[in-house]
Amino acid sequence: MAFATKRLGKELTKLHGSLPPGIELVSAEGFEEWLLDIKVLDANPLYLNQTYRLKFKFSPSYPIEPPEVTFVNTKDRPIPMHPHIYSNGIICLDLLGSQGWTPIQNVESICMSLQSMLTGNTKNERPEGDQLFVANNRRRPRDIDFYYHDNTV
Amino acid sequence: MDRASKDDAFEVTDSTDWLDTPMKSLAGVDAALRCQVCRDFYSTPMITSCSHTFCSLCIRRSLNNDGKCPACRSPEQEMKLRNNNAMEDLVEAFKRGRADILAFARIPAIPVAPTRKRSLEQAEEDVEDSSPKRRRSGRTKSSSQTKSSQKATVVADSDGDSDYSPEDGTVECPICQRRVKETGINKHIDDGCPDELQAFPHITKPGSSRTGSGYAKSSIQLPEKAIKRPERLPQLNYSTTKDNVLKKKLTDAGLSAGGNRQLLEKRYKEWITLWNANCDATKPKSKGELKRELEIWERTQGGRATASSSTQMGAIIRDKEFDRDAWSGKHNDDFKQLIANAKRKAQAKKSENTSSANTPAESAGTATPDVAPTTPDVVIGDNGNDDPILIEDTPEKPASQKRFFDESNSDPPPSSQYQSKLGVLDKDAGLASDITTIRSVQP
Ligand SMILES: [Zn+2]
Ligand SMILES: [Zn+2]
Ligand SMILES: [Zn+2]
Numbered sequence: 001m002a003f004a005t006k007r008l009g010k011e012l013t014k015l016h017g018s019l020p021p022g023i024e025l026v027s028a029e030g031f032e033e034w035l036l037d038i039k040v041l042d043a044n045p046l047y048l049n050q051t052y053r054l055k056f057k058f059s060p061s062y063p064i065e066p067p068e069v070t071f072v073n074t075k076d077r078p079i080p081m082h083p084h085i086y087s088n089g090i091i092c093l094d095l096l097g098s099q100g101w102t103p104i105q106n107v108e109s110i111c112m113s114l115q116s117m118l119t120g121n122t123k124n125e126r127p128e129g130d131q132l133f134v135a136n137n138r139r140r141p142r143d144i145d146f147y148y149h150d151n152t153v
Numbered sequence: 154m155d156r157a158s159k160d161d162a163f164e165v166t167d168s169t170d171w172l173d174t175p176m177k178s179l180a181g182v183d184a185a186l187r188c189q190v191c192r193d194f195y196s197t198p199m200i201t202s203c204s205h206t207f208c209s210l211c212i213r214r215s216l217n218n219d220g221k222c223p224a225c226r227s228p229e230q231e232m233k234l235r236n237n238n239a240m241e242d243l244v245e246a247f248k249r250g251r252a253d254i255l256a257f258a259r260i261p262a263i264p265v266a267p268t269r270k271r272s273l274e275q276a277e278e279d280v281e282d283s284s285p286k287r288r289r290s291g292r293t294k295s296s297s298q299t300k301s302s303q304k305a306t307v308v309a310d311s312d313g314d315s316d317y318s319p320e321d322g323t324v325e326c327p328i329c330q331r332r333v334k335e336t337g338i339n340k341h342i343d344d345g346c347p348d349e350l351q352a353f354p355h356i357t358k359p360g361s362s363r364t365g366s367g368y369a370k371s372s373i374q375l376p377e378k379a380i381k382r383p384e385r386l387p388q389l390n391y392s393t394t395k396d397n398v399l400k401k402k403l404t405d406a407g408l409s410a411g412g413n414r415q416l417l418e419k420r421y422k423e424w425i426t427l428w429n430a431n432c433d434a435t436k437p438k439s440k441g442e443l444k445r446e447l448e449i450w451e452r453t454q455g456g457r458a459t460a461s462s463s464t465q466m467g468a469i470i471r472d473k474e475f476d477r478d479a480w481s482g483k484h485n486d487d488f489k490q491l492i493a494n495a496k497r498k499a500q501a502k503k504s505e506n507t508s509s510a511n512t513p514a515e516s517a518g519t520a521t522p523d524v525a526p527t528t529p530d531v532v533i534g535d536n537g538n539d540d541p542i543l544i545e546d547t548p549e550k551p552a553s554q555k556r557f558f559d560e561s562n563s564d565p566p567p568s569s570q571y572q573s574k575l576g577v578l579d580k581d582a583g584l585a586s587d588i589t590t591i592r593s594v595q596p
Contacts, residue, residue, distance in 0.1 A: 002453040003191065003214075010192040013165045013495040028492065060453040063190060064218045103215050103223045104189040 004062040005031050011107050023111045026053065033057050037077070038111050040118045046081055047118050053077040054114065055089075056107060066101035068141050069110055083123050088134045090141045092127065093117065165494050166251070167192075174258035183251075186244050190215060190223055195244045197434045198237040203227040206237050209430035217426055231388075236433055383437060385429045391418050407444065423450050 008031050015025045026035035034056040040047035057068040071079045071089035079085060084092040094100030095113055127133070168184035171177055188195050190211035197209040205224040207215070213231055215223045222229045323332040329346040341347070389402070399417050400410035408424060410417065427446055431437050 002449060004453070006193070007191050009165050009492070009495065010167060012492060013167050014169060016495045017167075017169055061218075064214050098219070102221070102226060103211070 002060060004058060004060050007063055008058060015107065020108065020112060022115055023108065031058055034107065035072070036107070036111055038115055040115060042119050044119055044121070046121065046124055050080070051077060052080050052118075054111065056110075063103040063106065066096050066098065066105070067107070067110070069096050069114075070141060080118055081124050081126065082118060082121050083125050083127055084117070085126070086130050086133055087126055088137070090133075090137070096141070170255060171258065174255070176254070176258040179254070179258070182247070186240075186247055194248055195237075195240055197430065198240040198244065199234040199433060200237040200240075201227075201229050202233045203229065206240055209234070209433040210426065213426045213430050217422060231429065234433075241435065383428075383432050385432045386425045388425060389421065407440070408447065419454070420447070420451065423447060 008028075012028055015028070019025065022039040022041045024037040026037055028034040036054045036056065037051050038054060039051050053072045053074060055070050055072045059065050059067075069091060071077075071085060071091065073079050073089060079087055079089050086092070091114070093113065095105065095110065168180045168187065171180040171183060186194055188198070188206075188208045188211050190207055193208070195206065195208055198206050199209045199212055200206045201212065201222050203222050203225050205222050207223065212223070212229075212234060215221075216229055216231050220228055220230070322335050324335045324338055325331070326333045326338065326341060326346060328342060331346075333341045389399070391399075396414060396417075399414075399421060403410040403417060403421055403424075406421075406424060408420065412420070424443075424447055427443050427450075431443055
C-alpha cells in the first residue's frame with residue numbers, strides 16, 4: 001500500500017474515534033480529499049456561533065509534502081474573516097507551506113492550528129490585495145509563495 | 154511495502170487501541186514505539202544527530218525533501234543517520250506481544266481472569282505474590298513457554314532489576330547469569346546454557362542483546378558485524394548531471410530511463426532513498442523487491458506527475474505480479490479497506506452508534522483518477538529475481554527490457570505543449586518560477 005494511503009488510514013481511524021472539541025469530520029471518501037468542520041471555541045465575537053468548512057487535498061507525497069488546505073464556502077459555511085485568509089478560502093499559514101511544514105503535522109494538528117489562528121485574531125479584515133488576488137489567482141495554494149512576516153496575527 | 158507489514162496491511166493499529174482497556178498506560182508505550190512520520194511502528198529506526206528517531210525510509214524521504222529533522226527542524230544529513238538498534242529490538246518485541254496483550258486487556262475484568270491464560274504453577278505463584286514485578290516476569294515466562302523450541306525457561310529481566318532476587322522459583326545461573334527456573338537449572342547447565350543467546354558468550358545481560366528478551370529463536374544468528382551490508386548510493390548533483398549520465402545511472406541500476414528529465418530525477422532520487430534505507434535494514438530486501446516498491450511509488454505519484462507528463466506516466470505494467478486491472482483499482486481499494494476498518498473500529502468503540510452522515514465506505518464508487526492506465530506497453534523491470542540484495546546483482550537485461558515505461562509512448566512532447574493550460578498548476582515542471590510572487594499583508 002502506498003505510503004500516503006496508509007498514513008491517512010491511520011489518521012482516519014483516529015478521527016473516527018475521537019476528535020478534539022470543535023473539530024468534526026464531514027467526509028473522507030478517498031485519499032485525495034477530506035472535508036472537516038471547525039469551530040472557534042472561545043467567545044471571539046468575529047466567529048461566534050459559526051462553523052467553517054475545511055477542504056484537505058493530499059498528494060501521494062503526503063506527509064512528506066503538506067496537504068492543500070482551504071476554507072470552502074457553502075450555504076451555511078462562510079469563509080472566516082482574517083487578515084491571512086483570502087475571501088476565496090486560500091489560507092496563508094506558514095505551517096501549510098513547504099517551508100513551515102513538517103511531516104509530523106497531521107490533519108488534526110492543522111485543524112487545531114487553524115482554530116487557534118482564528119481564536120487569536122481581532123481584526124475583521126481580509127489580506128491586503130484580496131480582491132486582486134482572488135480575481136487573478138489560478139494557482140494552487142501550495143504553489144503560491146506567501147511571505148510569513150508575522151505569525152502572531 | 155515491506156514483507157513484515159504485508160500481513161497486517163489493512164490492520165490499522167493505533168496507540169489509542171489501549172484507551173478502552175484497563176491498560177491505558179500502554180497507549181503511551183505504543184505511541185512511543187511509532188514513527189511520527191508514518192504513524193506505524195518503527196521500521197529500521199534511525200536516529201538523527203538531534204536525537205530524534207524515524208524509520209529509515211521516512212527520515213530519508215524527509216531529508217531528501219527539505220534537509221531538516223521532521224521533529225525539530227534542525228538541519229540534518231542522511232550520512233549522519235545511525236541505526237537505533239535498541240529501538241528496533243523494542244519494537245519487534247512489542248509487536249510480537251501486542252495482539253496477545255491487547256486481547257488479554259480486553260477480557261472483562263473479573264477477579265480470577267489473570268489466571269486463565271497461565272499455567273497452574275504460575276497461578277499459584279501469583280497467589281503468593283502479585284507485585285508488578287512478579288507479574289511481569291510471570292508474563293515473560295508464559296510467553297516464552299509457548300515457544301516449543303525453548304528447553305529451559307529463561308526469564309528475562311530488565312536491567313533495573315539486576316539486584317532484585319525474586320522468590321519466584323528462579324535462580325541465577327552461575328555461568329550465564331540469567332534467571333532460570335530452579336527446577337530446570339541443572340539441566341540448563343548440563344545443556345550448556347541452551348537458548349538463543351548461546352552464540353554470544355560475551356553478552357551476559359538479557360535484554361541488552363540484539364536478539365532481545367523473550368525472543369526465543371532457536372536458530373543461531375550471525376553476529377551483526379558478520380552481515381555484509383550493501384553499499385549505499387551517493388546522492389547525485391542533479392544540476393551538473395547531464396541527461397545521458399542520469400540515464401546511464403538508471404539503466405545500470407536496471408531501471409527505466411524513460412520519461413522527461415524531471416521524471417528521471419524523481420525516479421532516481423526515490424531509488425536512492427529506497428536503496429539506502431534498505432542498506433540500513435537488519436534484513437535487507439532483494440533488489441527485485443525494491444524495484445517493485447519503486448514501481449508502486451511511481452504509480453502512486455501519478456497524480457503529481459501526470460499534470461505535466463501524463464503521456465510518460467500513463468504507462469502501466471504488464472507483469473504477472475502486477476495485474477493491470479487489479480492495480481488500477483488497487484489504490485482506491487486500499488483506501489476503501491482502510492476506511493471500512495476505521496469505521497468498524499470506531500463503531501466498536503461507540504457502544505451506541507450515533508448518526509453518521511458520513512459513510513465513506515458506502516460511497517466508494519469513485520475512481521482514482523491518478524492511476525488510470527493508458528498504455529499497457531510496458532514490461533516491469535524485474536525478472537522475478539529475489540536474491541538477497543547483498544549478493545551483487547549482475548546487470549541483467551538490456552535496457553529495453555528493463556523499462557518501467559515505454560518511451561515510445563511519449564508522443565506529445567513534455568510539459569511545453571501544455572504550458573498554457575498547466576502553468577497554473579505545475580510547479581514541478583518549473584513553470585511557476587516566472588509567476589509573480591504574492592505577498593501577504595503585513596499587519
Ligand atoms: Zn516511519
Ligand atoms: Zn530533531
Ligand atoms: Zn546459564
